[in-house]
Amino acid sequence: MTLLQLINQRVQAALAAAGAPDAPAVIQPASKPEFGDYQANGVMGAAKALKTNPRELAQKVVAALDLQGIADKVEIAGPGFINIHLAPEYLARRSEIALKNAKLGITPVEPQHVMVEYSSPNLAKEMHVGHLRSSIIGDALARVMEFLGHDVVRANHVGDWGTQFGMLTAYLVETSQDGKADIELSDLESFYRNAKVRFDESEEFADRARDYVVRLQGGDEEVLKLWAQFVDISLKHCEAVYQKLNVGLKREHVRGESSYNDDLPVIVEELRAAGLLSESEGAEVVFLEEFRTQDDEPMGVIIRKKDGGFLYTTTDLGAVRYRHKVLNLDRVIYVVDARQSQHFAQMFSICRKAGFAPESMLLEHIGFGVMMGDDGKPFKTRSGGTVKLIELLDEAEERAYALVSEKNPDLPEAEKREIAAAVGIGAVKYADLSKNRMSDYIFNWDTMLAFEGNTAPYLQYAYTRVQSVFRKAENVDANAPIVITEPAEKQLAAALSQFEDTLLSVADGCYPHYLSNYLYQIATLFSRFYEACPILKSEGEVRASRLQLAALTGKTLRTGLDLLGIKVLETM
Numbered sequence: 111m112t113l114l115q116l117i118n119q120r121v122q123a124a125l126a127a128a129g130a131p132d133a134p135a136v137i138q139p140a141s142k143p144e145f146g147d148y149q150a151n152g153v154m155g156a157a158k159a160l161k162t163n164p165r166e167l168a169q170k171v172v173a174a175l176d177l178q179g180i181a182d183k184v185e186i187a188g189p190g191f192i193n194i195h196l197a198p199e200y201l202a203r204r205s206e207i208a209l210k211n212a213k214l215g216i217t218p219v220e221p222q223h224v225m226v227e228y229s230s231p232n233l234a235k236e237m238h239v240g241h242l243r244s245s246i247i248g249d250a251l252a253r254v255m256e257f258l259g260h261d262v263v264r265a266n267h268v269g270d271w272g273t274q275f276g277m278l279t280a281y282l283v284e285t286s287q288d289g290k291a292d293i294e295l296s297d298l299e300s301f302y303r304n305a306k307v308r309f310d311e312s313e314e315f316a317d318r319a320r321d322y323v324v325r326l327q328g329g330d331e332e333v334l335k336l337w338a339q340f341v342d343i344s345l346k347h348c349e350a351v352y353q354k355l356n357v358g359l360k361r362e363h364v365r366g367e368s369s370y371n372d373d374l375p376v377i378v379e380e381l382r383a384a385g386l387l388s389e390s391e392g393a394e395v396v397f398l399e400e401f402r403t404q405d406d407e408p409m410g411v412i413i414r415k416k417d418g419g420f421l422y423t424t425t426d427l428g429a430v431r432y433r434h435k436v437l438n439l440d441r442v443i444y445v446v447d448a449r450q451s452q453h454f455a456q457m458f459s460i461c462r463k464a465g466f467a468p469e470s471m472l473l474e475h476i477g478f479g480v481m482m483g484d485d486g487k488p489f490k491t492r493s494g495g496t497v498k499l500i501e502l503l504d505e506a507e508e509r510a511y512a513l514v515s516e517k518n519p520d521l522p523e524a525e526k527r528e529i530a531a532a533v534g535i536g537a538v539k540y541a542d543l544s545k546n547r548m549s550d551y552i553f554n555w556d557t558m559l560a561f562e563g564n565t566a567p568y569l570q571y572a573y574t575r576v577q578s579v580f581r582k583a584e585n586v587d588a589n590a591p592i593v594i595t596e597p598a599e600k601q602l603a604a605a606l607s608q609f610e611d612t613l614l615s616v617a618d619g620c621y622p623h624y625l626s627n628y629l630y631q632i633a634t635l636f637s638r639f640y641e642a643c644p645i646l647k648s649e650g651e652v653r654a655s656r657l658q659l660a661a662l663t664g665k666t667l668r669t670g671l672d673l674l675g676i677k678v679l680e681t682m
């Protein structure tokens with residue numbers, strides 16, 4: 111059981127004994143050290159419901175509270191808060207267990223079959239900064255859930271089936287390049303640009319492009335061959351980006367829009383059979399009562415256009431159906447820009463009505479805000495163009511390289527490069543993952559690369575500090591008992607004991623910043639401990655115990671950063 115669960119259970123039992131069995135205990139880590147380690151805030155609510163005096167109820171709860179061996183002091187504060195001070199011996203035992211266990215002592219969860227769908231770029235163009243957030247947030251969530259013991263399926267729902275492929279094909283045929291054997295990504299980029307120009311300037315070209323889409327979707331071999339080539343080149347590029355980003359998406363996780371092509375007519379039939387489909391101006395539409403237009407009419411979601419074409423939503427319905435029928439998932443998480451929230455809300459609603467997903471299969475749109483430039487507008491190049499993701503990442507490494515070279519000019523070149531990659535990419539990822547995903551944020555190189563504050567370099571540096579203790583220490587006893595006497599030791603150990611609760615809260619609401627903030631807290635508490643409690647200069651049991659606390663700190667930082675997809679280094 112996690113620490114929070116344990117305390118909650120005990121306080122809950124005491125509330126029941128005091129006559130308030132239904133009141134929630136409301137346990138939180140204490141907001142200030144003088145309030146102990148945890149506070150139970152549920153008594154006031156319970157007293158209100160029972161129409162009794164909160165302080166008296168608190169006294170009864172405390173009298174019934176069994177925290178023997180766990181807490182050494184329990185006090186009532188203010189109108190009826192209960193402050194719980196954990197016993198140092200108890201924290202020491204928990205820390206020892208965490209240190210010996212490969213997973214830091216976490217209890218495996220009841221495994222759920224969870225899909226994390228993320229990144230999902232539209233192919234035929236290079237990935238741009240707009241793909242950053244989904245890729246890194248999704249990857250962190252997948253890692254955390256996997257670590258907790260869930261059965262995680264990663265999915266990259268790439269856009270590989272739209273108009274862009276018709277355009278490309280039409281352009282290649284028009285310029286007699288459709289036989290070209292070795293198309294490269296740079297070709298694809300310029301083809302795409304040229305094709306777009308042609309598409310916009312010529313009605314006739316646009317018709318041909320649309321016709322190619324129809325042929326593609328109808329299974330025309332020639333068009334399919336070209337398409338497969340475009341897709342392959344684009345995916346190779348995505349894979350290079352994922353590799354650089356340390357994002358765990360591989361080819362086997364790709365299941366693009368195209369793979370649901372054959373299901374689309376079936377979706378239409380099933381929606382019709384369920385009585386959900388209406389005709390509106392030649393298109394087939396599902397009207398949703400719970401979504402209203404500006405004129406307060408039920409909103410229509412187009413499933414099949416007048417010309418027979420299917421839409422983004424239709425494909426998503428096909429994907430949900432597949433994820434239930436074939437994969438039998440318990441939970442599907444869509445890590446997609448918050449601007450698509452209406453799409454997902456409507457799509458989920460249709461799924462429930464049509465029975466594509468049973469109520470037991472959770473469908474969650476995990477949205478996120480916009481990454482902005484210093485000017486407070488969506489991040490763009492100086493000339494207002496979209497920034498290619500690979501270029502942004504290269505710049506991150508270059509900037510980190512310059513910093514490292516300045517701080518440590520004598521390091522061998524290869525080592526500087528390695529540090530630059532870990533710090534540069536780590537900084538970009540952490541700047542994102544340390545903020546509530548729903549808020550917009552300003553992308554700023556100087557803040558994210560700073561060695562002070564809540565940044566990746568600060569945490570990576572904190573980790574190297576821990577490691578340097580072990581490089582200097584001779585004779586480390588990996589089995590030494592932990593003995594906690596100093597406040598700085600206790601605060602560090604108490605925070606280290608919250609790792610599992612932190613991960614559970616990340617997985618629950620899909621908020622990676624809980625983990626980032628937790629790691630920052632650990633690094634800060636370690637730094638205080640390091641200043642207040644000499645490690646190598648102390649002796650005997652004290653030294654051995656402090657080394658153990660340092661070891662657990664290192665292990666927690668490394669594991670936590672790894673779950674965020676951020677690399678650590680032994681030296682910097």
Ligand code: ARG
Binds near residue numbers: 227232
């Ligand atoms: N390819 C889409 C885009 O670039 C994102 C796909 C999100 N996933 C989904 N199942 N709709 O906007």
